[in-house]
Amino acid sequence: MNKKTIRDVEVRGKRVFCRVDFNVPMEAGAITDDTRIRAALPTIAYLIEHGAKVILASHLGRPKGKVVEELRLDAVAKRLGELLGRPVVKTDEAVGDEVKAAVANLHEGDVLLLENVRFYPGEEKNDPELARAFAELADLYVNDAFGAAHRAHASTEGIAHHLPAVAGFLMEKEIEVLGKALSNPDRPFTAIIGGAKVKDKIGVIDNLLDKVDNLIIGGGLAYTFVKALGHDVGKSLLEEDKIELAKSFMEKAKEKGVRFYMPVDVVVADRFANDANTKVVPIDAIPSDWEALDIGPQTRELYRDVIRQSKLVVWNGPMGVFEMETFAHGTRTVAEALAEAADTYSVIGGGDSAAAVEKFGLADKMDHISTGGGASLEFMEGKQLPGVVALNDK
Ligand SMILES: Nc1ncnc2c1ncn2[C@@H]1O[C@H](COP(=O)(O)OP(=O)(O)O)[C@@H](O)[C@H]1O
């Protein structure tokens, strides 16, 4: 990465405004997955050990510029304190007199967490006044919020114009791993694209066709490609207006010599339910009133073989409706194949794929699970991430 990191600057005695992505899933006020908090610990621990006065800032959810009580960061501060094994001071504001006083009280190695920055309308508008107010709290800006790096907001982008601005370790690792995957990949390089968000993933598929040796398609978005091949898809997920684009991708793959893998068989169901009637059918025989909710057994073996032979695999999006056990086999097979393939470097992006890997108990067998869904997709599309662009060059 050509951006400065916290290793390149002196942090001792400095007030450091560190933007993290503590946008964790919550249920009834409790954190259900603290992965994103743990992912920021190396940076926070480094700042503590090197005598910085640490001011952490994050968003949680989408409160749209208003105070939403359930989206306060108190539970996050508590969890962070437990993980660090030291107290974390939490303010009920992110700017203003209460915050200034709390910052003035910080000693070297102390940690303060500001309130949800999205309680302020200026955050998402990247308001220069709010950015300046954040900057006035600190001497140095550190961005470790990879998951929010595709957002040009006051605490992710605007503030970087007012202070020396460097990357944290999580940001550095994400950019390096994803960057290496795209610029200098170990081959064979395979991308597996699944899930349901056809529109969001079209740009990624287009960009990946310039880089990969194998492209595997699964999940709900496969059926737009199946339809493009001229097969009936019954009631399966279909984006009618993307059929022509799907055709053009298959042609591009042929031109580029990319092996394009599609399901050869699928599990169809007579309704969208775990206890639906199901059967396995060849891809050209989906009954008109059934819907395909998972890849079939032959496809699972085919995809497993491709994964085994790959040196690098980037995976985004489940192969079926894995939330229902009946349709989780395809996604589980891909996850297991990645876990077993010792010579294959595996990169997982996207909230649902990461959740699937976690659910199967295979998370620690993956080489890199990105903390950013949207951010990793935009990065793979070749887009510049504003939160990274704004940091100081090396
Ligand atoms: N065949 C399918 N039909 C309908 N939905 C599907 C199918 N396969 C996967 N899905 C759904 O796709 C969702 C995930 O899609 P997406 O958000 O694009 O993935 P990610 O979050 O990993 O990027 C899951 O909730 C899953 O149930």
Ligand SMILES: O=C(OP(=O)(O)O)[C@H](O)COP(=O)(O)O
């Ligand atoms: O959860 C996030 O994005 P993700 O679900 O795409 O990984 C980030 O915290 C960004 O949140 P946002 O999409 O509300 O800007």
